[in-house]
Amino acid sequence: MVFQGSTYLGLLKGSQAVSRQLPPAIREEIRVILRDVNYNVPRNDGCASLRRELGDSIGQSPEHILVFGSSSDPFRDLALSMRGAKVLMPWGCGGAAEVFASLGFDVISVPLTYDGKFSFPIESFLDEWSSARPDVVYLDIPNDPTGLSLSKDDLIMLSLFCGNSLWLIDQRYAEFSIQDELDLKYLFDRWQGKKGLGIIRSLSFAWGLGAMDISYMVWDHRGGEAVKFPSSNKIESPRGEILTHLVRRCYGWMESRTYSCRYIRDEFAKGCSKIPGIEVYQGDGPFLLLGFNDQVWSQVADLFTQRDWTIPIEVPNINSPFVQVFATSEEALSSLLKDILLVTGDHHVETEEGVKAAIA
Incomplete structure (x- = not known):
């Protein structure tokens, strides 16, 4: 069976755009896969191999990894379970405020402080959380557009006060950080929250896969079982095969x-x-x-x-x-x-x- 649908054509275009950025040896491997994958029947295996490769690269169990075919899918899924919920976030979250608002969330934004440089107002953020009691806390680290980051200790301190909220930490640009990469195990082991904790990362930026718009989330669902992400882990082969290969070979x-x-x-x-x-x-x-x-x-x-x-x-x-x-x-x-x-x-x-x- 020859797979020639729109999904394949989009995959072909995206992969060719991505492969131009890769070293020659890996580019040749991708070319061979693209040639052979045209004869594969698409199947959905729950992204098992891709989740396993991602887990190996970031030191997390595959069962905690959710893969999404679009960077906006986690937010749309969240809206299905929590439409109309309050979301607390700092200003300047790369369009996230508009995305949440468009999905029916009640967005509460705390401005960053500025006195010649930008800083995160932890005390003001906690005051706002205490009065608003948001259902969701959203942070992007590093912050888009300022590049502002928070230390692990800052995050742990925040989590002690914000334990009744579901947390989303957006780390799309984490691999570009000049600081030590946030230790996910450190954060998960010390997490005091009573609802879920999701850490969102992207294959579109650091991995050079902008043409494919792929994101994944490390999801700790302790206490957060009511929140579902129905669009996760639905990427079919051959798209999943190519992504798995890229993650394995391109770290x-x-x-x-x-x-x-x-x-x-x-x-x-x-x-x-x-x-x-x-x-x-x-x-x-x-x-x-x-x-x-x-x-x-x-x-x-x-x-x-x-x-x-x-x-x-x-x-x-x-x-x-x-x-x-x-x-x-x-x-x-x-x-x-x-x-x-x-x-x-x-x-x-x-x-x-x-x-x-x-x-x-």
Whole structure:
């Protein structure tokens, strides 16, 4: 039986886009799988092999891993069990507030504090939790768009006070963190919550599988049995076979890729920090946040509207313009930095040597 449905065609397109980023040897393996997989009959095995590979890579039992075919599926599933529930989150959760609101949740947002840098207001967050008693607490670590992270001790302290809420910790950018990766076993072993704890991760970012939009969740359902995720573990072969192979073969490559993104981001930040009128806010994650005074923004605004990896951000209670910049490639960020320097009056950067001198 030849598998030629829309699922396969989408898989083929996504896999080809992904494979262009991979080392040649792995790219050839993927090409062979794509050739052979066309003759496989799709089947649903509960993503057993994929969950096993993911479990091995992050040190968790496969029975605690739920795989989703879309990054929005966990939220849609949660809405089936908890529609209209209260969700407490910090500001700036990468569109999560809009997603929760669109699904009928009552969203309560606690602004991050800002005094020249962003910080997480733990006391204000706990005060809001005490008064609102939310059904769900959502945190993204690192935070999108600020890159702000929390320590393991901070999370444990929060969990002691928020034990009656279901917790979702979104770690889509965890592999890009310059800090030690959050120890999942440490957190689960010390978790005091009476409802479920879900830690969401993504294959779309660190693993370079953006074309496939795959996420997974480590789910501790102690006390949270009433919450169901019916869309989980439904990825059929051959899509599941390719994902399993990528996870098995690409872990080392993924680490080098995330290191490369951090290096590119840091070099770009170094250059921007030397331009008067631009403030660089850099935390964890494959992105940084740029703030501008009005004069510089009037000069550079058009540069950021021409690129789909630079995103204007509105910061609550702050009138200054901000832009989130993703570390897409060295060439892209070098070109952007050169353009910024040129329009702000530094004409010594018309050559590659000039750009390097500006960064040095």
